[in-house]
Amino acid sequence: MVGNGRALPSGFVQDVEVEELAGALTAHEWDFSSATARLGGHGFVLASGSGSVLLAGVVHPLEGPCVVWLPSGSLARVRLDAGARGAMMAVSDAALGRVVPASSIAGPLRQAIERPMLGVRIEAAAARGAVRDLEDMRREALDDLPGMREAIISRLCLVLIAFWRWGGGASVQPQSSPRQLVQNFLQLVELNARAQWRIGDYARTMGVSTDRLTTAIRRATGQSPLELVHRRLMKDAESLLERSILQVAEIADALGFRDPGYFNRFFARRAGMSPGRYRQQFLLQRAGREGSYAAWP
CATH class of the missing domain: 1.10.10.60 (Homeodomain-like)
Incomplete structure (x- = not known):
């Protein structure tokens, strides 16, 4: 489901759920200790406020703006204090398996979503952007327009790539060759052209700058x-x-x-x-x- 319990089409039911964190008057807790709750990954973008994560018997304090990622199978409990703002997402194992792009970052990204991120601090603007992306996913489901599934998966891909970067994964990746960049770009176009990705979205997904992507594509194809x-x-x-x-x-x-x-x-x-x-x-x-x-x- 995505927000407000709205069911998605067959084959996508309960794959992605987004919940707005709108500054509740009381603390809010999520318990992922049950077998059902542990299925899939859970991500939190805390734009402001505080809280904590209990994982493997250790309490990790949270102070916004920060992000939390709990991989599938995590025995964890998340508490957000009154007034905390942001968004959370629950992503099924099936969706996590489909969302990773066919590119040079596929392997590192899969490894990243199998590791916890516990209160990694990020810039306030980055937190607001991630919250907007999650809210866009929720609106897509509520609008239920053609291409909704593809649009949600595309946005989810961008959010997970952002989490991976905030966790430090992107800093150790070697740069792709121009030929590999072109191949990866064309593969992503096949998957996401109808989702109306901007060129910057493609570049971010591939872990390169827009200028580098544009230069590689122009040299290889003569087109932008x-x-x-x-x-x-x-x-x-x-x-x-x-x-x-x-x-x-x-x-x-x-x-x-x-x-x-x-x-x-x-x-x-x-x-x-x-x-x-x-x-x-x-x-x-x-x-x-x-x-x-x-x-x-």
């Missing part, structure tokens, strides 16, 4: 990263216009465009015609081909 993302979206749009009976607004939604008018302009700039006109021309051309085949002796 954004142009490659747009090309992927155009291929998907053309395929849906040709092979589906979805309305143009529904296709826009399926591709992550919240505004159908913007999708129309996006498509027209690249195809030289509107999506509706493109579909009409395709159907006329197909009818002409089928008619010519029928005329054969």
Whole structure:
């Protein structure tokens, strides 16, 4: 579930749960000692306030802004004092297995989510950003729009990468070669183009700067990263216009465009015609081909 107990579609039920920590008047506790509670990982972003984590008989004090990560199977208890603000997430083992990107950081990231982080201090702005990401995941579930599952997984990936960096994992990773960067980027585009990731999101996921990613992509392909993302979206749009009976607004939604008018302009700039006109021309051309085949002796 994600927030307010809202169930997700089949295959995603109870995979991710997000709870807002809105400065309660009394202390709040989470007990992860039961077998059910230990399934999956649990993360806390404490934007402000204080509390503690009890793990393996040792009490670890918390002082915001900080983060906590408890891997699957942790026998722990978290207490947040009255007034604490932030957000927490519970992520199933299945979701943790799916969310790790196919890139050079896959191995280190998997190792990181198997280790606890207990009150690692972070910048206040970073804490606010992580809370926003978690709140976006909760809103995605509540809106229940097409592509919701992919959007939640994409945001979850960014949050876990941020936790990994705050835990110090990114500081020891060797830099990928330009060729590996290009391969990793193209793989991520296949997975996340419809989630409308920004180029900065791709760069963060890959552990490189936006400038380095852009330079590597331009040298290898002659195009910018954004142009490659747009090309992927155009291929998907053309395929849906040709092979589906979805309305143009529904296709826009399926591709992550919240505004159908913007999708129309996006498509027209690249195809030289509107999506509706493109579909009409395709159907006329197909009818002409089928008619010519029928005329054969």
